[in-house]
Amino acid sequence: MDFAGAYSWPNLSFILQGFGVTLLVAALAILFSFILGNILGILRYARIPVLSRLLAIMIDIIRNLPLLLIIFFIYIVLPQLGLRLPPLWAAIAGLTLFEGAMISEIVRSGLASVDRGQIEAARSSGLGYIQTMRHIILPQALRRMMPPLVSQFISLLKDTSLAIVISLPEIMHNVQILQGHSPNYVIPALILAALLYFTVNYTLSIIARRLEARRI
Template identity: 75%
Template sequence: MDFSGAYEWPNLRFLLQGFWVTLQVAGLSIVFSFILGTLLGTLRYTRIPVLSQIVAVIVDTIRNLPLLLIIFFIHIVLPQLGIKMPAFWSTVVGLSLFEGAMIAEIVRSGLKSVERGQVEAARSSGLSYMQTLSAIIMPQALRRMSPPMVSQFISLLKDTSLAIIISLPELMRNVQILGGQSFDYIIPALLLAAVLYFIINYSLSIVARRLEARMN
Protein backbone atom coordinates (compact mmCIF):
# COMPACT_ATOMS: atom_id res chain seq x y z
CA MET A 1 0.00 0.00 0.00
CA ASP A 2 1.26 3.42 -0.98
CA PHE A 3 -0.82 6.03 0.83
CA SER A 4 1.58 8.89 0.13
CA GLY A 5 1.60 8.16 -3.59
CA ALA A 6 -2.14 7.53 -3.81
CA TYR A 7 -2.91 10.76 -1.97
CA GLU A 8 -0.65 13.00 -4.01
CA TRP A 9 -2.64 16.01 -5.16
CA PRO A 10 -3.11 14.92 -8.82
CA ASN A 11 -4.49 11.55 -7.68
CA LEU A 12 -6.53 13.07 -4.87
CA ARG A 13 -7.98 15.64 -7.27
CA PHE A 14 -8.84 12.85 -9.71
CA LEU A 15 -10.78 10.98 -7.02
CA LEU A 16 -12.54 14.15 -5.84
CA GLN A 17 -13.54 14.91 -9.42
CA GLY A 18 -15.16 11.48 -9.55
CA PHE A 19 -16.90 12.19 -6.25
CA TRP A 20 -18.22 15.46 -7.66
CA VAL A 21 -19.71 13.55 -10.60
CA THR A 22 -21.27 11.13 -8.10
CA LEU A 23 -22.85 14.02 -6.20
CA GLN A 24 -24.12 15.60 -9.42
CA VAL A 25 -25.73 12.35 -10.55
CA ALA A 26 -27.23 11.76 -7.11
CA GLY A 27 -28.52 15.32 -6.79
CA LEU A 28 -30.25 15.36 -10.16
CA SER A 29 -31.62 11.85 -9.66
CA ILE A 30 -33.03 12.77 -6.25
CA VAL A 31 -34.87 15.77 -7.71
CA PHE A 32 -36.22 13.90 -10.74
CA SER A 33 -37.14 10.74 -8.81
CA PHE A 34 -38.94 12.80 -6.16
CA ILE A 35 -41.02 14.59 -8.80
CA LEU A 36 -41.73 11.38 -10.71
CA GLY A 37 -42.41 9.33 -7.59
CA THR A 38 -44.76 11.96 -6.14
CA LEU A 39 -46.70 12.13 -9.40
CA LEU A 40 -46.96 8.35 -9.84
CA GLY A 41 -47.75 7.73 -6.17
CA THR A 42 -50.49 10.36 -6.19
CA LEU A 43 -52.00 8.93 -9.37
CA ARG A 44 -52.11 5.48 -7.79
CA TYR A 45 -53.71 6.88 -4.67
CA THR A 46 -56.45 8.75 -6.55
CA ARG A 47 -57.56 5.51 -8.25
CA ILE A 48 -58.54 7.19 -11.51
CA PRO A 49 -60.11 4.46 -13.67
CA VAL A 50 -57.68 2.85 -16.13
CA LEU A 51 -54.93 5.46 -15.50
CA SER A 52 -54.19 4.30 -11.96
CA GLN A 53 -54.08 0.66 -13.16
CA ILE A 54 -51.62 1.57 -15.92
CA VAL A 55 -49.45 3.47 -13.42
CA ALA A 56 -49.57 0.49 -11.04
CA VAL A 57 -48.31 -1.86 -13.77
CA ILE A 58 -45.49 0.53 -14.70
CA VAL A 59 -44.40 1.06 -11.08
CA ASP A 60 -44.53 -2.65 -10.20
CA THR A 61 -42.60 -3.57 -13.37
CA ILE A 62 -39.79 -1.08 -12.73
CA ARG A 63 -39.57 -1.98 -9.01
CA ASN A 64 -39.04 -5.64 -9.87
CA LEU A 65 -36.26 -5.07 -12.37
CA PRO A 66 -32.57 -4.81 -11.39
CA LEU A 67 -31.32 -1.23 -11.54
CA LEU A 68 -28.26 -2.40 -13.46
CA LEU A 69 -30.53 -3.82 -16.17
CA ILE A 70 -32.36 -0.50 -16.47
CA ILE A 71 -29.10 1.43 -16.84
CA PHE A 72 -27.86 -1.07 -19.43
CA PHE A 73 -31.12 -0.81 -21.37
CA ILE A 74 -31.01 3.00 -21.46
CA HIS A 75 -27.33 3.21 -22.38
CA ILE A 76 -27.04 0.27 -24.78
CA VAL A 77 -30.49 -0.64 -26.13
CA LEU A 78 -32.04 2.80 -26.61
CA PRO A 79 -29.21 3.98 -28.93
CA GLN A 80 -30.19 1.10 -31.23
CA LEU A 81 -33.63 2.74 -31.42
CA GLY A 82 -32.15 6.15 -32.17
CA ILE A 83 -32.22 7.52 -28.62
CA LYS A 84 -28.65 8.30 -27.59
CA MET A 85 -27.54 9.71 -24.25
CA PRO A 86 -24.10 10.15 -22.70
CA ALA A 87 -23.23 7.93 -19.74
CA PHE A 88 -24.02 10.75 -17.31
CA TRP A 89 -27.62 11.16 -18.44
CA SER A 90 -28.13 7.43 -18.94
CA THR A 91 -27.30 7.01 -15.26
CA VAL A 92 -29.50 9.91 -14.16
CA VAL A 93 -32.47 8.65 -16.18
CA GLY A 94 -32.00 5.06 -14.99
CA LEU A 95 -31.71 6.06 -11.34
CA SER A 96 -34.64 8.47 -11.61
CA LEU A 97 -36.91 5.82 -13.11
CA PHE A 98 -35.95 3.12 -10.62
CA GLU A 99 -35.96 5.29 -7.51
CA GLY A 100 -39.06 7.13 -8.73
CA ALA A 101 -40.93 3.81 -8.74
CA MET A 102 -39.72 3.14 -5.19
CA ILE A 103 -40.72 6.61 -4.02
CA ALA A 104 -44.12 6.20 -5.68
CA GLU A 105 -44.89 3.40 -3.23
CA ILE A 106 -43.68 5.51 -0.31
CA VAL A 107 -45.92 8.37 -1.43
CA ARG A 108 -48.94 6.11 -1.94
CA SER A 109 -48.46 4.55 1.51
CA GLY A 110 -48.03 8.00 3.07
CA LEU A 111 -51.24 9.27 1.49
CA LYS A 112 -53.15 6.17 2.58
CA SER A 113 -51.94 6.63 6.17
CA VAL A 114 -53.98 9.83 6.57
CA GLU A 115 -57.15 9.01 8.48
CA ARG A 116 -60.23 8.63 6.32
CA GLY A 117 -62.24 10.73 8.77
CA GLN A 118 -60.19 13.82 7.95
CA VAL A 119 -60.86 13.36 4.25
CA GLU A 120 -64.59 13.00 4.84
CA ALA A 121 -64.64 16.05 7.13
CA ALA A 122 -62.83 18.15 4.51
CA ARG A 123 -65.21 17.06 1.76
CA SER A 124 -68.26 17.71 3.93
CA SER A 125 -66.99 21.24 4.63
CA GLY A 126 -67.16 22.04 0.92
CA LEU A 127 -63.59 21.37 -0.25
CA SER A 128 -63.18 19.67 -3.61
CA TYR A 129 -61.27 16.42 -3.92
CA MET A 130 -58.17 18.18 -5.26
CA GLN A 131 -58.35 20.84 -2.53
CA THR A 132 -58.63 18.11 0.09
CA LEU A 133 -55.67 16.28 -1.42
CA SER A 134 -53.41 19.34 -1.59
CA ALA A 135 -54.44 21.11 1.65
CA ILE A 136 -55.32 18.27 4.02
CA ILE A 137 -53.87 14.95 2.90
CA MET A 138 -50.54 15.83 1.25
CA PRO A 139 -49.07 18.03 4.04
CA GLN A 140 -49.65 15.31 6.65
CA ALA A 141 -48.47 12.56 4.34
CA LEU A 142 -45.22 14.40 3.56
CA ARG A 143 -44.27 14.42 7.23
CA ARG A 144 -44.90 10.70 7.53
CA MET A 145 -43.13 9.74 4.33
CA SER A 146 -40.04 11.91 4.89
CA PRO A 147 -37.96 9.37 6.91
CA PRO A 148 -38.39 6.45 4.46
CA MET A 149 -37.88 8.83 1.56
CA VAL A 150 -34.54 10.05 2.95
CA SER A 151 -33.53 6.40 3.47
CA GLN A 152 -34.37 5.77 -0.18
CA PHE A 153 -32.19 8.70 -1.22
CA ILE A 154 -29.32 7.14 0.74
CA SER A 155 -29.76 3.98 -1.31
CA LEU A 156 -29.82 6.12 -4.46
CA LEU A 157 -26.48 7.71 -3.60
CA LYS A 158 -24.89 4.29 -3.08
CA ASP A 159 -26.44 2.98 -6.29
CA THR A 160 -24.60 5.62 -8.34
CA SER A 161 -21.58 3.30 -8.11
CA LEU A 162 -23.34 0.94 -10.56
CA ALA A 163 -22.56 3.47 -13.29
CA ILE A 164 -19.02 2.06 -13.28
CA ILE A 165 -20.36 -0.59 -15.67
CA ILE A 166 -20.97 2.03 -18.40
CA SER A 167 -17.69 3.83 -17.68
CA LEU A 168 -19.17 6.97 -16.14
CA PRO A 169 -16.22 8.79 -14.51
CA GLU A 170 -17.82 8.79 -11.04
CA LEU A 171 -16.00 7.99 -7.81
CA MET A 172 -15.75 4.19 -8.12
CA ARG A 173 -14.76 4.38 -11.78
CA ASN A 174 -11.93 6.76 -10.90
CA VAL A 175 -10.90 4.46 -8.05
CA GLN A 176 -10.70 1.64 -10.59
CA ILE A 177 -8.61 3.75 -12.96
CA LEU A 178 -6.24 4.85 -10.20
CA GLY A 179 -5.88 1.25 -9.02
CA GLY A 180 -5.01 0.29 -12.58
CA GLN A 181 -2.07 2.67 -12.53
CA SER A 182 -0.55 0.99 -9.47
CA PHE A 183 -1.76 -1.95 -7.42
CA ASP A 184 -0.48 -0.19 -4.31
CA TYR A 185 -3.04 2.59 -4.84
CA ILE A 186 -6.11 0.34 -4.69
CA ILE A 187 -6.58 0.09 -0.92
CA PRO A 188 -5.87 3.80 -0.19
CA ALA A 189 -8.27 4.82 -2.97
CA LEU A 190 -10.99 2.45 -1.72
CA LEU A 191 -10.55 3.72 1.84
CA LEU A 192 -10.95 7.32 0.70
CA ALA A 193 -14.04 6.36 -1.32
CA ALA A 194 -15.49 4.62 1.75
CA VAL A 195 -14.91 7.72 3.88
CA LEU A 196 -16.56 10.01 1.33
CA TYR A 197 -19.59 7.73 0.96
CA PHE A 198 -19.84 7.38 4.73
CA ILE A 199 -19.79 11.13 5.37
CA ILE A 200 -22.64 11.83 2.97
CA ASN A 201 -24.75 8.78 3.83
CA TYR A 202 -24.29 9.17 7.57
CA SER A 203 -25.32 12.81 7.34
CA LEU A 204 -28.48 11.78 5.48
CA SER A 205 -29.18 9.04 8.03
CA ILE A 206 -29.01 11.63 10.83
CA VAL A 207 -31.59 13.69 8.94
CA ALA A 208 -33.81 10.61 8.60
CA ARG A 209 -33.57 9.82 12.32
CA ARG A 210 -34.40 13.40 13.30
CA LEU A 211 -37.40 13.44 10.99
CA GLU A 212 -38.57 10.14 12.47
CA ALA A 213 -38.08 11.44 16.01
CA ARG A 214 -40.25 14.47 15.27
CA MET A 215 -43.08 12.18 14.23
CA ASN A 216 -43.01 10.21 17.49
Protein backbone atom coordinates in the same frame (compact mmCIF):
# COMPACT_ATOMS: atom_id res chain seq x y z
CA MET B 1 -0.02 0.21 -0.13
CA ASP B 2 1.20 3.64 -1.16
CA PHE B 3 -0.85 6.18 0.80
CA ALA B 4 1.50 9.04 -0.03
CA GLY B 5 1.30 8.40 -3.75
CA ALA B 6 -2.45 7.68 -3.73
CA TYR B 7 -3.14 10.88 -1.80
CA SER B 8 -0.86 13.10 -3.86
CA TRP B 9 -2.75 16.15 -5.02
CA PRO B 10 -3.29 15.00 -8.65
CA ASN B 11 -4.69 11.65 -7.50
CA LEU B 12 -6.66 13.15 -4.63
CA SER B 13 -8.13 15.74 -6.97
CA PHE B 14 -9.04 12.98 -9.44
CA ILE B 15 -10.91 11.04 -6.75
CA LEU B 16 -12.71 14.15 -5.52
CA GLN B 17 -13.72 15.04 -9.09
CA GLY B 18 -15.27 11.59 -9.35
CA PHE B 19 -17.12 12.11 -6.09
CA GLY B 20 -18.36 15.43 -7.44
CA VAL B 21 -19.88 13.57 -10.39
CA THR B 22 -21.39 11.05 -7.96
CA LEU B 23 -23.02 13.84 -5.95
CA LEU B 24 -24.26 15.57 -9.12
CA VAL B 25 -25.87 12.38 -10.43
CA ALA B 26 -27.37 11.64 -7.00
CA ALA B 27 -28.73 15.18 -6.56
CA LEU B 28 -30.40 15.29 -9.98
CA ALA B 29 -31.73 11.74 -9.66
CA ILE B 30 -33.14 12.55 -6.21
CA LEU B 31 -34.89 15.64 -7.57
CA PHE B 32 -36.33 13.94 -10.66
CA SER B 33 -37.26 10.69 -8.89
CA PHE B 34 -38.99 12.65 -6.13
CA ILE B 35 -41.09 14.49 -8.69
CA LEU B 36 -41.83 11.32 -10.66
CA GLY B 37 -42.55 9.31 -7.51
CA ASN B 38 -44.99 11.93 -6.23
CA ILE B 39 -46.86 12.04 -9.54
CA LEU B 40 -47.11 8.25 -9.77
CA GLY B 41 -47.95 7.86 -6.08
CA ILE B 42 -50.72 10.46 -6.17
CA LEU B 43 -52.20 8.97 -9.36
CA ARG B 44 -52.22 5.51 -7.79
CA TYR B 45 -53.76 6.86 -4.60
CA ALA B 46 -56.50 8.55 -6.62
CA ARG B 47 -57.60 5.10 -7.88
CA ILE B 48 -58.47 6.30 -11.35
CA PRO B 49 -60.08 3.40 -13.23
CA VAL B 50 -57.74 1.59 -15.65
CA LEU B 51 -54.94 4.18 -15.22
CA SER B 52 -54.22 3.23 -11.61
CA ARG B 53 -54.12 -0.45 -12.54
CA LEU B 54 -51.76 0.16 -15.46
CA LEU B 55 -49.49 2.28 -13.28
CA ALA B 56 -49.47 -0.45 -10.62
CA ILE B 57 -48.35 -3.03 -13.19
CA MET B 58 -45.67 -0.73 -14.62
CA ILE B 59 -44.34 0.16 -11.15
CA ASP B 60 -44.24 -3.49 -10.07
CA ILE B 61 -42.28 -4.40 -13.21
CA ILE B 62 -39.71 -1.63 -12.67
CA ARG B 63 -39.33 -2.38 -8.95
CA ASN B 64 -38.62 -6.03 -9.65
CA LEU B 65 -35.96 -5.40 -12.29
CA PRO B 66 -32.28 -4.96 -11.38
CA LEU B 67 -31.23 -1.33 -11.54
CA LEU B 68 -28.17 -2.40 -13.52
CA LEU B 69 -30.45 -3.87 -16.21
CA ILE B 70 -32.39 -0.61 -16.46
CA ILE B 71 -29.17 1.41 -16.84
CA PHE B 72 -27.94 -0.99 -19.53
CA PHE B 73 -31.27 -0.76 -21.35
CA ILE B 74 -31.20 3.04 -21.42
CA TYR B 75 -27.55 3.27 -22.44
CA ILE B 76 -27.38 0.38 -24.92
CA VAL B 77 -30.88 -0.39 -26.19
CA LEU B 78 -32.37 3.10 -26.53
CA PRO B 79 -29.65 4.27 -28.99
CA GLN B 80 -30.76 1.44 -31.29
CA LEU B 81 -34.24 2.97 -31.14
CA GLY B 82 -32.92 6.42 -32.00
CA LEU B 83 -32.48 7.90 -28.52
CA ARG B 84 -28.85 8.23 -27.47
CA LEU B 85 -27.96 9.58 -24.03
CA PRO B 86 -24.46 10.36 -22.73
CA PRO B 87 -23.36 8.31 -19.71
CA LEU B 88 -24.25 11.08 -17.24
CA TRP B 89 -27.86 11.36 -18.37
CA ALA B 90 -28.24 7.63 -18.95
CA ALA B 91 -27.29 7.06 -15.30
CA ILE B 92 -29.63 9.83 -14.12
CA ALA B 93 -32.48 8.46 -16.25
CA GLY B 94 -31.97 4.91 -14.97
CA LEU B 95 -31.81 6.00 -11.35
CA THR B 96 -34.81 8.30 -11.78
CA LEU B 97 -36.96 5.57 -13.31
CA PHE B 98 -36.04 2.94 -10.72
CA GLU B 99 -36.09 5.17 -7.64
CA GLY B 100 -39.21 6.97 -8.87
CA ALA B 101 -41.04 3.63 -8.83
CA MET B 102 -39.78 2.97 -5.30
CA ILE B 103 -40.72 6.45 -4.09
CA SER B 104 -44.19 6.17 -5.63
CA GLU B 105 -44.96 3.33 -3.21
CA ILE B 106 -43.71 5.41 -0.29
CA VAL B 107 -45.92 8.31 -1.41
CA ARG B 108 -48.96 6.09 -1.95
CA SER B 109 -48.51 4.47 1.48
CA GLY B 110 -48.02 7.87 3.10
CA LEU B 111 -51.20 9.23 1.57
CA ALA B 112 -53.13 6.08 2.50
CA SER B 113 -52.00 6.46 6.12
CA VAL B 114 -54.00 9.69 6.47
CA ASP B 115 -57.53 9.11 7.71
CA ARG B 116 -59.88 9.27 4.73
CA GLY B 117 -62.44 10.88 7.01
CA GLN B 118 -60.38 14.06 6.75
CA ILE B 119 -60.92 14.03 2.99
CA GLU B 120 -64.67 13.73 3.45
CA ALA B 121 -64.66 16.50 6.05
CA ALA B 122 -62.63 18.79 3.79
CA ARG B 123 -64.82 18.08 0.78
CA SER B 124 -67.98 18.69 2.79
CA SER B 125 -66.59 22.06 3.88
CA GLY B 126 -66.34 23.15 0.25
CA LEU B 127 -62.73 22.33 -0.64
CA GLY B 128 -62.07 20.74 -4.02
CA TYR B 129 -60.08 17.51 -4.40
CA ILE B 130 -56.85 19.30 -5.36
CA GLN B 131 -57.24 21.81 -2.52
CA THR B 132 -57.87 18.96 -0.09
CA MET B 133 -54.77 17.12 -1.25
CA ARG B 134 -52.61 20.25 -1.15
CA HIS B 135 -53.71 21.72 2.19
CA ILE B 136 -54.92 18.73 4.20
CA ILE B 137 -53.55 15.38 3.03
CA LEU B 138 -50.12 16.08 1.54
CA PRO B 139 -48.71 18.08 4.51
CA GLN B 140 -49.57 15.26 6.91
CA ALA B 141 -48.42 12.52 4.56
CA LEU B 142 -45.13 14.26 3.81
CA ARG B 143 -44.15 14.30 7.49
CA ARG B 144 -44.75 10.55 7.65
CA MET B 145 -42.93 9.91 4.37
CA MET B 146 -39.74 11.81 5.16
CA PRO B 147 -37.84 9.07 7.07
CA PRO B 148 -38.39 6.37 4.41
CA LEU B 149 -37.73 8.93 1.67
CA VAL B 150 -34.37 9.86 3.19
CA SER B 151 -33.52 6.16 3.50
CA GLN B 152 -34.37 5.72 -0.17
CA PHE B 153 -32.17 8.67 -1.08
CA ILE B 154 -29.29 7.03 0.81
CA SER B 155 -29.79 3.91 -1.31
CA LEU B 156 -29.85 6.06 -4.42
CA LEU B 157 -26.50 7.64 -3.58
CA LYS B 158 -24.92 4.20 -3.13
CA ASP B 159 -26.54 2.95 -6.34
CA THR B 160 -24.74 5.61 -8.37
CA SER B 161 -21.68 3.34 -8.23
CA LEU B 162 -23.45 1.02 -10.70
CA ALA B 163 -22.87 3.65 -13.39
CA ILE B 164 -19.27 2.43 -13.54
CA VAL B 165 -20.50 -0.15 -16.08
CA ILE B 166 -21.24 2.61 -18.61
CA SER B 167 -17.93 4.39 -17.94
CA LEU B 168 -19.43 7.33 -16.09
CA PRO B 169 -16.46 9.11 -14.43
CA GLU B 170 -17.93 8.84 -10.92
CA ILE B 171 -15.82 8.04 -7.87
CA MET B 172 -15.60 4.25 -8.30
CA HIS B 173 -14.69 4.64 -11.97
CA ASN B 174 -11.88 7.00 -11.02
CA VAL B 175 -10.68 4.64 -8.29
CA GLN B 176 -10.51 1.91 -10.91
CA ILE B 177 -8.47 4.20 -13.15
CA LEU B 178 -5.99 4.80 -10.30
CA GLN B 179 -5.70 1.06 -9.80
CA GLY B 180 -4.61 0.80 -13.43
CA HIS B 181 -1.85 3.35 -12.74
CA SER B 182 -0.57 1.48 -9.68
CA PRO B 183 -1.98 -1.49 -7.75
CA ASN B 184 -0.55 0.11 -4.61
CA TYR B 185 -3.08 2.95 -4.92
CA VAL B 186 -6.22 0.82 -4.83
CA ILE B 187 -6.58 0.26 -1.05
CA PRO B 188 -5.91 3.90 -0.06
CA ALA B 189 -8.27 5.06 -2.82
CA LEU B 190 -11.00 2.65 -1.70
CA ILE B 191 -10.58 3.77 1.91
CA LEU B 192 -11.03 7.40 0.86
CA ALA B 193 -14.07 6.51 -1.29
CA ALA B 194 -15.58 4.62 1.66
CA LEU B 195 -15.05 7.60 3.96
CA LEU B 196 -16.67 9.98 1.49
CA TYR B 197 -19.69 7.70 1.01
CA PHE B 198 -19.95 7.14 4.75
CA THR B 199 -19.81 10.86 5.58
CA VAL B 200 -22.68 11.76 3.25
CA ASN B 201 -24.82 8.69 3.99
CA TYR B 202 -24.31 8.90 7.75
CA THR B 203 -25.37 12.55 7.68
CA LEU B 204 -28.51 11.57 5.79
CA SER B 205 -29.19 8.71 8.20
CA ILE B 206 -28.97 11.12 11.15
CA ILE B 207 -31.50 13.36 9.41
CA ALA B 208 -33.79 10.34 8.86
CA ARG B 209 -33.58 9.33 12.55
CA ARG B 210 -34.33 12.84 13.73
CA LEU B 211 -37.30 13.09 11.39
CA GLU B 212 -38.55 9.74 12.66
CA ALA B 213 -38.15 10.84 16.28
CA ARG B 214 -39.94 14.11 15.56
CA ARG B 215 -42.80 12.24 13.91
CA ILE B 216 -43.19 10.01 16.95
